[in-house]
Amino acid sequence: MSSPIYLDYSATTPVDKRVAEKMCHYLTMEGNFGNPASRSHQYGWDAETAVEEARVNVAALINADAKEIVWTSGATESDNLAIKGAAHFYSKRGKHIITSKTEHKAVLDTCRQLEREGYEVTYLDPEEDGIIDIAKLEAAMRDDTILVSIMHVNNEIGVIQDIEAIGELCRSRKIIFHVDAAQSAGKTEIDLQQLKVDLMSFSAHKVYGPKGIGALYVRRKPRIRIEAQMHGGGHERGMRSGTLATHQIVGMGEAFKIAKEEMVDENKRILALRDRLLTGFNDMEELYVNGNLEQRVPHNLNLSFNFVEGESLLMAIDSLAVSSGSACTSASLEPSYVLRAIGRNDELAHSSIRFSIGRFTTEEDVDFTINLLKEKVDKLRLLSPLWDMYKDGIDISTIQWNAH
């Protein structure tokens, strides 16, 4: 059996061959394997040069200064460092934090931990299209609010939050603003000279770089302070100790450099593919797009095929690699908390499929996907008692079900 068609680029991306090739030169005796912290010989100096070049490349994509980039192990660590680091450092100013219910678990679970430490957290409900209402955010702000953490692009539904407006609001209230940008770097423009964002988390493996490396942007003007979470040799100006993984860092730098060069053209191509995919489903009944379709990265299409359960649909389309918001695909047996937070009922959450398109997706892949989905959804609907009832004009929400 040939490999399934990969349409799960929001989960991770393959490393671009140009990136992998470059990384190989930073591992072996023949390569540049030195410890960037070694100040006493050429091996260390060369490694440091490579790390600093990568730092410049990462900073360039987001129009920041290289000195504002701190290497981490990935976006989860960046989120932890930003949120715990700022909350701890500024705890004398207040202990209130605002975030949203559709954030990544790396943000939500970090906030839960801070609640256990005595902080108070407000979890905002986004609107039905997944976007945060700025007025509701403002209403949640208090005199003791020290931090707002709102993601740039949502990992499940791809919607883009208005971080420009949120940044202005936070700055005017002297509240620190953290943004998880794991899903937006390389997909939508980020200009940190314009945006009033204080802390921003990045991951390499969502941008065709390697897993296990990420970065945290920490603003210098006005200067934002964070308390280190990892203590040791004082690397990264004391904010994150640990020997720098030169090959990983070089990979992230190269991936971000390619993203800067190719993003505009790539996004056009990917948007055309997404439109082709959505148009292909036009004639299907009871199909729902989850999240705002306009304020959204081109890479993401999250659809609910009503009256079909997500896991059985995934089984039927096993020649595609996609993900589902169905309970049965998660360890917790709960349907997607993101879809629930935007007000989707359990049925629609159970029947959702996330298609995420990327650098190596072709028109043929998209056409194959359309035909396969149509055939399998039709087949499963013929098996579905709920589809029967819908066709008979019975509103299933009026039935008294025995929940189990």
Next chain:
Amino acid sequence: MAYSDKVMDHYENPRNVGTMDNDESGVGTGMVGAPACGDVMRLQIKVDEQGVIEDAKFKTYGCGSAIASSSLVTEWVKGKTLEEAGEIKNTDIAEELALPPVKIHCSVLAEDAIKAAITDYKEKQSS
């Protein structure tokens, strides 16, 4: 999730898919589960004058295990008396299909569906 060959077979070639006329005499319908939980099974039986199930049909909204469990029980109940069919246990279904622990509730639902169909049939006969 890795499924057994038997689950895959029932999922890919479900047996006895369909709908019976619920108003017809001798037909009993059981519908169990809830859309919010991700599975709904509708199992229908047609019982002859000797009290033997001569036909069974199902439709299921749910995961692969739920579809396979309901497909399997339609095969099992055919030719059985109501009493025999009522003795089918969820553990038998789970064992036959080698369901993983997280999917045991699918077999419970299938057992419930048979019982509900039998109850429905009996209620109709007595009314």
